[in-house]
Amino acid sequence: xxxxxxxxxxxxxxxxxxxxxxxxxxxxxxxxxxxxxxxxxxxxxxxxxxxxxxxxxxxxxxxxxxxxxxxxxxxxxxxxxxxxxxxxxxxxxxxxxxxxxxxxxxxxxxxxxxxxxxxxxxxxxxxxxxxxxxxxxxxxxxxxxxxxxxxxxxxxxxxxxxxxxxxxxxxxxxxxxxxxxxxxxxxxxxxxxxxxxxxxxxxxxxxxxxxxxxxxxxxxxxxxxxxxxxxxxxxxxxxxxxxxxxxxxxxxxxxxxxxxxxxxxxxxxxxxxxxxxxxxxxxxxxxxxxxxxxxxxxxxxxxxxxxxxxxxxxxxxxxxxxxxxxxxxxxxxxxxxxxxxxxxxxxxxxxxxxxxxxxxxxxxxxxxxxxxxxxxxxxxxxxxxxxxxxxxxxxxxxxxxxxxxxxxxxxxxxxxxxxxxxxxxxxxxxxxxxxxxxxxxxxxxxxxxxxxx
Ligand SMILES: Cc1cc2nc3c(=O)[nH]c(=O)nc-3n(C[C@H](O)[C@H](O)[C@H](O)COP(=O)(O)OP(=O)(O)OC[C@H]3O[C@@H](n4cnc5c(N)ncnc54)[C@H](O)[C@@H]3O)c2cc1C
Numbered sequence: 456x457x458x459x460x461x462x463x464x465x466x467x468x469x470x471x472x473x474x475x476x477x478x479x480x481x482x483x484x485x486x487x488x489x490x491x492x493x494x495x496x497x498x499x500x501x502x503x504x505x506x507x508x509x510x511x512x513x514x515x516x517x518x519x520x521x522x523x524x525x526x527x528x529x530x531x532x533x534x535x536x537x538x539x540x541x542x543x544x545x546x547x548x549x550x551x552x553x554x555x556x557x558x559x560x561x562x563x564x565x566x567x568x569x570x571x572x573x574x575x576x577x578x579x580x581x582x583x584x585x586x587x588x589x590x591x592x593x594x595x596x597x598x599x600x601x602x603x604x605x606x607x608x609x610x611x612x613x614x615x616x617x618x619x620x621x622x623x624x625x626x627x628x629x630x631x632x633x634x635x636x637x638x639x640x641x642x643x644x645x646x647x648x649x650x651x652x653x654x655x656x657x658x659x660x661x662x663x664x665x666x667x668x669x670x671x672x673x674x675x676x677x678x679x680x681x682x683x684x685x686x687x688x689x690x691x692x693x694x695x696x697x698x699x700x701x702x703x704x705x706x707x708x709x710x711x712x713x714x715x716x717x718x719x720x721x722x723x724x725x726x727x728x729x730x731x732x733x734x735x736x737x738x739x740x741x742x743x744x745x746x747x748x749x750x751x752x753x754x755x756x757x758x759x760x761x762x763x764x765x766x767x768x769x770x771x772x773x774x775x776x777x778x779x780x781x782x783x784x785x786x787x788x789x790x791x792x793x794x795x796x797x798x799x800x801x802x803x804x805x806x807x808x809x810x811x812x813x814x815x816x817x818x819x820x821x822x823x824x825x826x827x828x829x830x831x832x833x834x835x836x837x838x839x840x841x842x843x844x845x846x847x848x849x850x851x852x853x854x855x856x857x858x859x860x861x862x863x864x865x866x867x868x869x870x871x872x873x874x875x876x877x878x879x880x881x882x883x884x885x886x887x888x889x890x891x892x893x894x895x896x897x898x899x900x901x902x903x904x905x906x907x908x
Contacts, residue, residue, distance in 0.1 A: 458809065459487045462610055462620040464598045465627030466494030469778025469794035471580040473624050475519040476802035478587040484809050488589045493596035493610070493618065495627070499581065503573040504653050504758075505685035505693035507536065507670070507788040510555055510566035515795035517566070518881065520586065524579035525571065530687040533571025536669045539788070544675040547666075547741030553788075570670060570685050570693070572655075598632045601774070608773040622813060623774045624801075626794075629761045631780035638776055639768040644761040647785055649839065651758040652729050653695035658684065660751045661692070663743035673745055677736040680745060694748055696733055700757070729755035760786060765832045770817040777801060784832040785839035793831060800824060800880035811888050819886060827878045 461477060463470045474490050481488050508516065516522050525532045537560075538552040555568035584590050597613040601623065608623045625633025629644045658665075670683035678698040685693040733749045740746055763783050769776050778794035801820050808816035 458621040458805070458813070459485050459489060460620040460622075461488070461490045462608070462618050462623040463490060463492040464610060464623060464625050464633050465631070465778075465780065466492045466496075466592060466594075467626060467628055467778065467794075468576070468580070468791050469780070469798055470494070470624070470626035471577075471584060472515070472519060472795050472798035473626060473777060473801065474590045475521070475580070475583055475587065476798045477805065478590050479519075480802040480806035481809065482589060484806060490587075490590045491618065491620075492584070492590070492592045493598065493612065494592065494594050495597045497595045499574060499577045502756075504651075504655060504695060505533075505570050505683065506573050506576060506791060507539070507683075508533075508569040508571070508576075509789045509792050510563040510568060512789070512792040512795055513566040513569055514564055515792065515799060515880070516580075518799070519580075519795075520583040521576075521579050524582040525575065527582075528575055528579065530690070531572065531575045532687055533569045533575065534669050534684045534687055534689060536568030536570050536683075538668070538670075539568070540667050540671045542666065542671055542673045542742065544673045544680070544737055544740035544742065544745060550674065568670075570683050572685055572693075598627060598636070600636045601633070603637075603771060603773045605772070621773065622805075625774060625776040625780045626778050627780050629763060629779045629783035631776065633774060634763075634767075634776055634780050638771055638774055642763055642767040644763050644783065647760045647762050647839065648699055648701070649697055649760050649785070650700040651695045651760060652698055652700075652733060652755055653693070653758055654752045654754050654756060655685070655691055655693050656748070656752045658690055658692045661744050661747050663747050665744050666742050673737070673740065673742065675737050675740065680733075680737050680740075682745065682748060692748070694752060695758075696736065698732070698736060700732075700759070725757070726755050729757060765829055769821055770814070773813055775801070775817050775820070782828045782832065784835040787835045787838050789831075790835075793828065796827075796878065796880040797824065798880075800883065803880070804885055807885050808888055815888065823883060823885070 458481075463474055470492050474492055477490055478488070513522060516525070537556040538554045540552045541550040542548065543550055555562060557563050581592070584592065595614070596616070599611050599613045601608060601610040603609075607619050607621065609617055609619050610623055611617045623633070625631055625638060627633050634640075634642060665682070667682060669689070670681070673680045673682060678696055681693070681695045681697070683693050685691050730749065730752075733755070737745055737749060761783065762785055765782065765784070767781075769781050777797040779790065781797070782793070784790060800823065801816075804820050804823075805816050808819065
């Protein structure tokens with residue numbers, strides 16, 4: 456099998472990480488390797504706010520050369536996060552925390568958490584790509600479809616152009632066109648029922664003391680408000696409410712027209728609506744800084760969160776889905792680590808199976824990756840359901856729930872951490888091609904699960 460031309464569809468975390476990992480693993484084996492990332496946007500997006508990088512995500516990004524680039528960015532490299540602290544806005548009580556510092560304060564595997572702006576991470580990843588001579592970026596390329604033959608894959612873009620390759624990776628996120636137009640058209644994205652109402656602001660606007668070190672999730676009976684610094688010098692705050700918002704309300708907020716015209720009346724009305732909504736959810740918070748943030752944050756944006764159902768098909772003959780395109784689950788501050796795991800694992804498998812049919816590599820990948828992803832999806836769904844509106848519960852029921860939260864959080868955090876660390880894409884055992892127990896029956900026999908020993 457010759458796989459010298461690789462098309463990566465989508466230039467987000469999964470896409471860029473795949474390019475970096477494939478370049479690293481395949482360059483010694485494929486002298487004429489050419490990897491091209493095709494990205495929908497014309498320029499890197501400044502939207503999306505801040506992202507939390509778990510110790511696992513940091514470890515992977517370091518291996519790909521991204522942390523070094525991020526660290527060159529001064530204050531924009533983000534703030535080190537020792538823990539995500541949980542507070543009740545009803546009692547003001549600290550409910551617990553998700554610890555990233557570990558027992559001895561040295562982190563996990565030497566890494567703690569980090570919160571930075573998404574655009575900073577994107578630019579650091581692109582800077583790492585610039586150091587790979589066989590990887591290039593093409594912006595303004597929206598995937599609209601594709602066809603495969605036994606030997607090649609052709610991808611079509613909305614500007615009428617096309618690209619041919621030996622292999623295509625669908626890394627185009629939750630609404631993936633690679634998935635819905637080619638690989639698994641039945642599996643459409645769906646609204647989770649929860650939206651982020653989010654913004655960034657200067658910390659100096661808040662005069663009340665902040666009750667958290669770097670990051671807090673402040674739970675009320677009507678959702679949770681994340682308040683977090685997102686730069687090294689703690690000058691910038693990222694604020695995001697996780698709130699149940701029904702689809703009808705979503706439509707009425709006209710969030711699309713809001714983005715279209717910065718000064719429009721629609722935008723002014725949308726910000727007012729969102730601020731009013733936040734006042735209803737968190738306006739009586741015991742922490743004065745929360746009340747101040749809601750009033751003083753200049754802008755609010757509605758960011759509806761989508762997911763896809765677990766399961767589904769991940770590959771065809773020459774195309775495989777990675778990251779959110781394959782398994783977008785309710786976010787739990789760690790999905791970026793899953794996208795990085797996908798990229799590193801797939802690159803390692805492909806380098807071991809470089810002389811085998813592509814579908815052998817795809818099947819090995821799925822056999823290793825499916826279960827950890829299904830487990831993560833289940834845990835994320837349980838965690839997500841806790842952000843649903845509980846204002847209809849009786850006062851006693853809500854108080855009991857809050858009272859037991861430190862215990863349930865500790866148990867969940869232990870389980871999640873265990874799960875995240877047990878699966879390490881860098882060291883997971885990859886069966887050698889000689890040890891395989893399957894036989895490819897035909898090109899059409901591709902969706903079936905076959906055992907790998
Ligand atoms: C509100 C929210 C908050 C989150 N917070 C965190 C967090 O704090 N920590 C964390 O670890 N995870 C978080 N996640 C999850 C994390 O953002 C995703 O899991 C991660 O970004 C997945 O990376 P990806 O590359 O698969 O997809 P994406 O990051 O979505 O990237 C997809 C890329 O493909 C491009 N694209 C889309 N369609 C096309 C097309 N047709 N043609 C070409 N290109 C296309 C897009 O422009 C984009 O650049 C959060 C998710 C949400 C929704």
